[in-house]
Amino acid sequence: MNKITSLFNIKYPIIQGGMIWNSGYKLASAVSNAGGLGLIGAGSMYPEVLREHIQKCKKATDKPFGVNVPMLYPNIEEIINIIIDEGVKIVFTSAGNPKTWTSFLKEKGITVIHVVSSSKFALKAQEAGVDAVVAEGFEAGGHNGREETTTLTLIPMVKEQISIPLIAAGGIATGRGMLAVMVLGADGVQVGSRFAASTESSSHDNFKKTIIEVEEGGTQLTLKELAPVRLIKNKFYNDVQELYAKCPTPEDLKTLLGRARAKRGMFEGDLIDGELEIGQIAGLIHDIKPAANIIEDMMTEFEIAKQEVAHL
Numbered sequence: 342m343n344k345i346t347s348l349f350n351i352k353y354p355i356i357q358g359g360m361i362w363n364s365g366y367k368l369a370s371a372v373s374n375a376g377g378l379g380l381i382g383a384g385s386m387y388p389e390v391l392r393e394h395i396q397k398c399k400k401a402t403d404k405p406f407g408v409n410v411p412m413l414y415p416n417i418e419e420i421i422n423i424i425i426d427e428g429v430k431i432v433f434t435s436a437g438n439p440k441t442w443t444s445f446l447k448e449k450g451i452t453v454i455h456v457v458s459s460s461k462f463a464l465k466a467q468e469a470g471v472d473a474v475v476a477e478g479f480e481a482g483g484h485n486g487r488e489e490t491t492t493l494t495l496i497p498m499v500k501e502q503i504s505i506p507l508i509a510a511g512g513i514a515t516g517r518g519m520l521a522v523m524v525l526g527a528d529g530v531q532v533g534s535r536f537a538a539s540t541e542s543s544s545h546d547n548f549k550k551t552i553i554e555v556e557e558g559g560t561q562l563t564l565k566e567l568a569p570v571r572l573i574k575n576k577f578y579n580d581v582q583e584l585y586a587k588c589p590t591p592e593d594l595k596t597l598l599g600r601a602r603a604k605r606g607m608f609e610g611d612l613i614d615g616e617l618e619i620g621q622i623a624g625l626i627h628d629i630k631p632a633a634n635i636i637e638d639m640m641t642e643f644e645i646a647k648q649e650v651a652h653l
């Protein structure tokens with residue numbers, strides 16, 4: 342047992358990050374059944390769709406699972422009410438101020454974790470009363486911090502500032518990566534990209550196949566003026582870069598982005614004009630496999646790597 346496995350009552354300190362258009366109940370329950378902590382990603386769900394996923398997840402697993410709530414999306418109050426109503430016990434908040442919902446959720450007996458990209462915000466989250474912090478480096482897929490702090494530097498800096506359990510995210514897809522961040526001070530890991538390329542991910546097969554084709558250097562953090570996001574360099578990404586060359590206003594960028602780009606790319610499989618969110622570690626992801634195998638392989642490699650470093 343370590344701080345993370347005992348906080349969530351799970352077998353392995355591996356959390357599957359909430360991911361819009363990827364992490365419905367099928368992925369979350371598969372991860373939880375395999376001994377990790379699965380999270381339903383509420384960010385791409387209408388409130389009633391979220392309710393349905395929570396109910397299906399309860400049927401698909403008797404293990405703990407949680408919901409990820411990115412606070413930048415609308416309908417937050419409705420989403421929070423559904424989470425409470427359905428008796429969800431674990432909530433990961435992201436993309437917003439941890440003060441907004443933490444004490445309210447804690448009063449309802451919910452374990453609250455907040456995702457940050459700097460030690461300043463890790464400290465703010467601790468002050469807001471969260472139970473643990475996810476510190477996410479610049480390598481990560483999805484929305485990200487503007488400062489471009491890498492996981493390798495972020496984890497020890499956050500560790501220096503906070504006393505509550507620390508979960509590392511960004512660039513972790515293997516047991517070796519997991520061991521590395523735990524040596525730096527993390528108590529557990531949150532993994533996104535690796536699980537996006539899983540059998541149970543709800544994303545389109547076109548997107549999953551593209552993830553395994555991404556090579557080193559195939560992604561870039563962009564759209565910092567709106568909400569910084571790491572994207573695969575497809576035509577849509579190139580359109581954004583072309584617009585940047587013309588010194589656009591945030592309004593111009595918003596107009597180009599339009600509505601539902603992420604859904605179009607990741608859920609509907611439009612590889613040309615869709616927004617394809619993935620982390621740098623995609624360069625190390627070479628297959629689509631069941632979530633249980635991802636976890637098993639990570640833990641096997643973790644144990645082997647531990648033996649190896651003992652000889653250093």
Ligand SMILES: Cc1cc2nc3c(=O)[nH]c(=O)nc-3n(C[C@H](O)[C@H](O)[C@H](O)COP(=O)(O)O)c2cc1C
Nearest residue numbers: 358359360361384435481482483511512533534620
């Ligand atoms: C496709 C995709 C969608 C994501 N959506 C969300 C989200 O809705 N909420 C959130 O807090 N993080 C989101 N993330 C971040 C993940 O939860 C996780 O922290 C991150 O992927 C970890 O880095 P990695 O991709 O290098 O494993 C997303 C990541 C990806 C790849």
